[in-house]
Amino acid sequence: MQTEMKISFIGGGNMAAALIGGLAGRLAAGANIHVVDINADALARLAQRFGVSSAHAIDAQVAASDVIVLAVKPQQMREVAAQLAPHLGKQLVLSIAAGIRGADLSRWLGGHGAIVRTMPNTPALVGRGITGMAALPGVSSEQRNAADAILKAVGDTVWLDDETLIDPVTAVSGSGPAYVFYFIEAMQQAASEMGLSAEQGRRLAIATFTGAAELAAQSDEPVSVLRERVTSKGGTTYAALTSMDASGVKEAIVKAMHAAAARGRELGEEFGKD
Ligand SMILES: NC(=O)C1=CN([C@@H]2O[C@H](COP(=O)(O)OP(=O)(O)OC[C@H]3O[C@@H](n4cnc5c(N)ncnc54)[C@H](O)[C@@H]3O)[C@@H](O)[C@H]2O)C=CC1
Numbered sequence: 001m002q003t004e005m006k007i008s009f010i011g012g013g014n015m016a017a018a019l020i021g022g023l024a025g026r027l028a029a030g031a032n033i034h035v036v037d038i039n040a041d042a043l044a045r046l047a048q049r050f051g052v053s054s055a056h057a058i059d060a061q062v063a064a065s066d067v068i069v070l071a072v073k074p075q076q077m078r079e080v081a082a083q084l085a086p087h088l089g090k091q092l093v094l095s096i097a098a099g100i101r102g103a104d105l106s107r108w109l110g111g112h113g114a115i116v117r118t119m120p121n122t123p124a125l126v127g128r129g130i131t132g133m134a135a136l137p138g139v140s141s142e143q144r145n146a147a148d149a150i151l152k153a154v155g156d157t158v159w160l161d162d163e164t165l166i167d168p169v170t171a172v173s174g175s176g177p178a179y180v181f182y183f184i185e186a187m188q189q190a191a192s193e194m195g196l197s198a199e200q201g202r203r204l205a206i207a208t209f210t211g212a213a214e215l216a217a218q219s220d221e222p223v224s225v226l227r228e229r230v231t232s233k234g235g236t237t238y239a240a241l242t243s244m245d246a247s248g249v250k251e252a253i254v255k256a257m258h259a260a261a262a263r264g265r266e267l268g269e270e271f272g273k274d
């Protein structure tokens with residue numbers, strides 16, 4: 001990534017902190033990252049953790065940025081876009097908001113065309129994020145490369161030709177870390193019920209996730225084959241998976257992910273109205 005790139009974040013909450021934390025170590029001392037947030041505590045935390053500059057409202061530093069990342073809640077996006085519109089020129093705007101459609105954002109930004117919709121996830125904080133990305137037609141190839149470089153600095157990227165696929169991406173990887181944490185929480189609870197200490201349960205459950213995920217990533221075989229290899233006929237895994245199937249765990253996960261994607265579409269309709 002070009003180290004002189006100036007990046008401003010509007011909104012310095014959870015996801016911005018994950019992106020900034022991932023980026024800060026990769027840009028010169030975080031000097032080129034600027035954050036605007038109406039919450040003084042959020043700004044103080046980010047300045048202290050990552051040494052970024054900050055402001056309570058959109059300012060000249062935002063206007064002077066190469067890239068502006070919109071990292072507020074979908075509900076706040078329209079108001080923020082209206083505040084940003086008078087400051088826009090050639091900057092590339094990255095939106096990380098769930099649901100908010102590119103065409104609506106462009107309209108709120110006074111017809112600005114250089115917009116890339118993205119759906120990152122919080123493992124960006126440790127450089128292991130994955131981001132779905134869709135560029136509006138007004139994005140130059142140079143800007144597309146800049147957007148890719150920013151998100152690649154905190155993990156991997158998946159480009160989509162069709163912006164509507166951002167909702168499924170949100171359901172898979174945007175919200176996905178929460179499903180994984182939920183599963184780990186359940187494993188920790190069971191570990192504790194069966195007599196392991198909290199620390200033992202935590203280490204066993206988390207290492208199982210990272211180890212299995214790494215094995216799946218490095219293997220040429222489908223995950224179903226990897227699963228079968230753990231599952232001895234009549235053994236312990238078989239007992240667990242039979243119990244999960246009887247409880248409809250897989251169907252529940254699939255249904256939940258459809259609900260997440262549907263909520264993304266709903267947010268777009270709810271907050272995209274004129
Ligand atoms: N948390 C996550 O895992 C992910 C979140 N996202 C998206 O990121 C966006 C932000 O989500 P979170 O960081 O979780 O929310 P958050 O609530 O932690 O952060 C939002 C921040 O925006 C600030 N803010 C509100 N109004 C503002 C304004 N007018 N000007 C400047 N700052 C303002 C708030 O003070 C807050 O610090 C959402 O649109 C969400 O869909 C996308 C991917 C993953």
Ligand SMILES: O=C(O)[C@@H]1CCC=N1
Pocket residue numbers: 098170174175
């Ligand atoms: O829950 C949400 O709406 C956001 C988008 C993906 C993860 N968090």
